[in-house]
Amino acid sequence: MALDSKAGARAAPVITMPDLKVEGLAKAFGAAPAIFSDVSFTVSRGEAVALVGSNGAGKSTLLRCALGLIAPSAGRIELLGAELTGLGGRDMRALRAQTGLVAQKHNLVPRLSVLSNVIHGLLGQQSGPRYWHQALAPRAAREKAMAALEKVSMADFAQRRADRLSGGQSQRVAIARALVASPRLLIADEPTASLDPAAGEEVMALFFSLVRRENVTVIFTSHNMTHALEYGDRILGLGRGRLQLDAPVADLCAAELRKIYD
Amino acid sequence: MTDPGNTAARATPARIERPSALAFLGYGAALLVILWSFRGAGWSGERLMHAPPALADFMTRSWPPATDALGRLGLKMIETLQIAVAGAALGVVLSLPIALLAARGLIAGRAVNTAVRVMLGVMRAVPDIAWALVFVVAVGLGPFAGMLAIVVDTIGFCGRFFADDMEAADKGPAEALTATGARRLDIAASATIPASIPAFISTSLYALEKAVRSSTILGLVGAGGIGIELKVAFDLFDYPTAMTVIGMIAVVVIVVEQLGIYARKKIIGVER
Known part of the structure; x- marks a missing residue:
């Protein structure tokens, strides 16, 4: 498959200061051996990077370390130009206000409406009770959330409870929540793993058309080699506790990627 | 290599394991x-x-139950229910902020969690009748002392279980909001509390049932409600009236329990 024929393909990003720089990263839980160690890579502004690897390779842990959600055992992380080690709570929150997370399980609040869930995406920028529920939210926040829902074609479902959506609809809402605050960097951890193939394709196409339009840096994990090759600009392969691969998609094919799983 | 077909060679495990x-x-x-x-x-x-x-002698002397005092006893039963409802409602409302402080990993640090949990433990450890005695001394005889006793008892019960419910809530939504830079209180209010609401409703209904049961005996120590009627009836060997009071308590407690089961099923779809 030629790169220029990809759905939503974009021009190679201009390399500036990296949005994420990871150096010598290692993570071990308790006395257990490290899940991974000596992991180093950078992700440039506007780049879409696929992180692949077998189950238990530490992909999700690595991404959570990158957002400062989990502390690494060793190494350093520079997120959006700021060193995470020793960053205070307020500075960390300010940094995270420019990031977002789309997870495999969608992670919406089940009993709340779709609109409330999307308004929650603004909490990093606007704190307080008015952003806890759509009924209390200021007009601007409601309009912003509705615009985000329009982008994922879910505006008609704004009042529906999140636990009454299909898997694909639910993930669309999670994408709207992640994008409503116009983040600079998004982490998508196996965003289609809980969806059937058709819904997965639809969600991936939608997600990448939006992030490319808004020039958001994306790091995503996937077991789907086609997705990694189709939507990534670059692929990182994690295996046997090390970063085994870091290459542009143009240099790779699915067979080479499968070696990561051996 | 073991022959998969040769199962007869394997020892059958004992039905009951021999204790060490x-x-x-x-x-x-x-x-x-x-x-x-x-x-x-x-x-x-x-x-x-x-x-x-x-x-059998008691049953003979108490039968038939007295009906002449039904009006007075009915009013006392209403007061009992008022004590229970007001105490449980206030207790549930106050439990929420206390539970937020008691829940680990939510808005407060480990030291605050431990201190609040110890306080809740003390509230639960002291029986409601003892709290009623304390409040009779503090605010005087009557239903207000009973209501305060129910409030403390409900906080001890709901505060602990609300905190446990929030700790057990799915961490996914909270993590998604943390990744956007939301504050801990915003995350608790937007993700953790809404996700815990079914458990809160269930616990609150149990607290109400518990409060109704408790409020029927608080009158024994002068803290209002129908309990005082039971005490007086026994003191005066007026067993027919005592039997009427016992019957009324049983009916009210059973009705409230059934309403609780119905409400749980209706509101959160859980029957337990």
Whole structure:
């Protein structure tokens, strides 16, 4: 498959200061051996990077370390130009206000409406009770959330409870929540793993058309080699506790990627 | 290599596993403690043999239940329910912020969590009748003391279980909001509390049932409600009235329990 024929393909990003720089990263839980160690890579502004690897390779842990959600055992992380080690709570929150997370399980609040869930995406920028529920939210926040829902074609479902959506609809809402605050960097951890193939394709196409339009840096994990090759600009392969691969998609094919799983 | 077809060669596991020497000692010790407790509780087979005739005598003297005081007893029962409803409602409302402080990993640090949990433990450890005695001293005789006792008892119960419910809530939505830079209080209010609401409703309904049961006996120590009528009836050997009070308490408690089961099923779709 030629790169220029990809759905939503974009021009190679201009390399500036990296949005994420990871150096010598290692993570071990308790006395257990490290899940991974000596992991180093950078992700440039506007780049879409696929992180692949077998189950238990530490992909999700690595991404959570990158957002400062989990502390690494060793190494350093520079997120959006700021060193995470020793960053205070307020500075960390300010940094995270420019990031977002789309997870495999969608992670919406089940009993709340779709609109409330999307308004929650603004909490990093606007704190307080008015952003806890759509009924209390200021007009601007409601309009912003509705615009985000329009982008994922879910505006008609704004009042529906999140636990009454299909898997694909639910993930669309999670994408709207992640994008409503116009983040600079998004982490998508196996965003289609809980969806059937058709819904997965639809969600991936939608997600990448939006992030490319808004020039958001994306790091995503996937077991789907086609997705990694189709939507990534670059692929990182994690295996046997090390970063085994870091290459542009143009240099790779699915067979080479499968070696990561051996 | 084991022949997969040769299953007859394998020993069949014992139906009951033989306990270890330590486990055997543990079972023996537990049995001794139970027997020792029966002795301490004044177990007497002889007195038990004499109980049925005495009970039959009480039933004979209390039957038929008195109906002449139904109006007065009905008003006292309403007061009992008012004590229970007001106490449980205030207790549930106050439990929420306390539970937020008690829940680990939510808005407060470990030291605050521990201090609040110890306080909740004390509230639960002291029986509601003892709290009623304390509040009778503090605010005087009457239903207000009973209501305050129910409030404290409800906070001890709901505060702990609300905190446990929030700790057990799905961490996914909270993580998604953390990744956007939301504050801890915003995350708790937007993700953790809404996700815990079914458990909160269930716990609150149990608290109301518990409050109704408690409020029926608080009158024994002058803290309002129908309990005082029961005490007076027994003191005056007015067993028909005592039987009426016992019957009313049983009916009200059973009705409230059934309403609780219905409400749980209706509101959160859980029957337990």
